[in-house]
Amino acid sequence: MTERDETTMRTLVRLTVTAAASLLLTMPGTVPGIAAPAGVTAHCTGSGCAGKSPATTGCDHHARTVRRSAGIGPLVELRYSSACRAAWVRVTHARGGDRIEARNKGGACRRKSCYSTTVTSGRSSAYTAMVNDKGVKAWGCLHRRNGNVVCTEAY
Structure with a gap:
């Protein structure tokens, strides 16, 4: 392969990556505010x-934040999709090791009524899997590494 062929190949790769990034950033649900x-x-x-x-289910396309944590620190949001009748928790400004959970019933965490995830080291945001919110109330909590717990109100 000649030097000119390599330059042409690099240019094509750059254009392809730029086009793919542009498409990704304009996809609904990828950037907040794009419906x-x-x-x-x-x-x-x-x-x-x-x-x-x-x-992956498309529920994020129909979602809105229905409850937020109050106070200083990470923002805990209870997200709800009326099309899916499901809720999940999203956290921003958290630290690696913090754990968030979405619940839809009182008491201990049980299969299909509670899902949690831990914020990955080096990241500051995460979201949980969904819980059913059809005919029941859901809420979310953030369990900080320092032992503090912050929850949203139920919706």
Whole structure:
């Protein structure tokens, strides 16, 4: 391969990466504030969403923040999709090792009523899998590494 061929190849790769990044950034749900197109449908509803990702099911396209934590520190949001009738928790400004959970019933965490995830080291945000929010209330909590717990109100 000649030097001119290599230069041409690098240029094509750069253009392809730039085009792919532009498409990704304009996809609904990828950037806050960009609405989903009218034809986007969710792939689950209610208890059928339990344990699934809001991003892979399309539920994030129909979501809104219905409850937020109060106070200083990480922002804990309870996200809700009316199309999916499901909720999940999203945290921003957290630290690696902090744990968030989404619940929809009182008492101990049970399968399909509670999902949690830990913020990865080096990251400051994360979200949980979904819980059913059809006919029940859901809420979310952040368990800080220092022992503090911050929760949203139920929705």
